[in-house]
Amino acid sequence: MICYMKQDDGKLSLDEFQAFFSDGTLNEEELEKLFHSIDSDNTSDEGYTQGMNNAEDRTTFLQNLPIDDGPFTASELARTKSTVREGKSAGPDGIPPEVLKYCDLDDLILDFCNLALLHNMQPDIWSLSNIIPVPSTLT
Structure with a gap:
């Protein structure tokens, strides 16, 4: 079943x-x-799913959403870099966030991310994260 x-x-x-x-x-x-x-x-279940029963209706619905699915732009990268918080630990790749924020790697990062986006592939390491438990200091 x-x-x-x-x-x-x-x-x-x-x-x-x-x-x-x-x-x-x-x-x-x-x-x-x-x-x-x-x-x-x-x-309601009927109203919410009405018109979403076939692929054509779903495709039309999705195409009308204001989502840019083109390649990443330099301005999007700059906006994202401005939100990177400093002093945080590196991820599984070992690269501290400050390297991505302050080193002149924009062209390399943009090319790499756009290749991953356009070919629908990503490195396995992008699916990993480090969780480091910090003991409580409550007394």
Whole structure:
């Protein structure tokens, strides 16, 4: 048996809401009314997924989103570099954030990231992170 699970988007659907609050205090109509009074986006299962049942509708929906999927630009890199926090530990690659922020590697970084984006490939190390537990000093 194959079971497909809906990806959890962190939002509570009407069905999930009804299942959670089905202790008999409210009837189904009252539950739906309460749900929609809380749900400001009115994302009932029928309305939310309406028109998303075939690939063409999904493609049209996605194409209308204001998302730039072209190569990264120098201005995007500069904006991102300005948010890099200093004094943080290096990742699994061993490169401290200050190197990426202050060394003149913009062309190299931009070319590397755009090749990864355009060819839909990334180094395995980009999927790793270091977690270093720091003991509490509470006394």
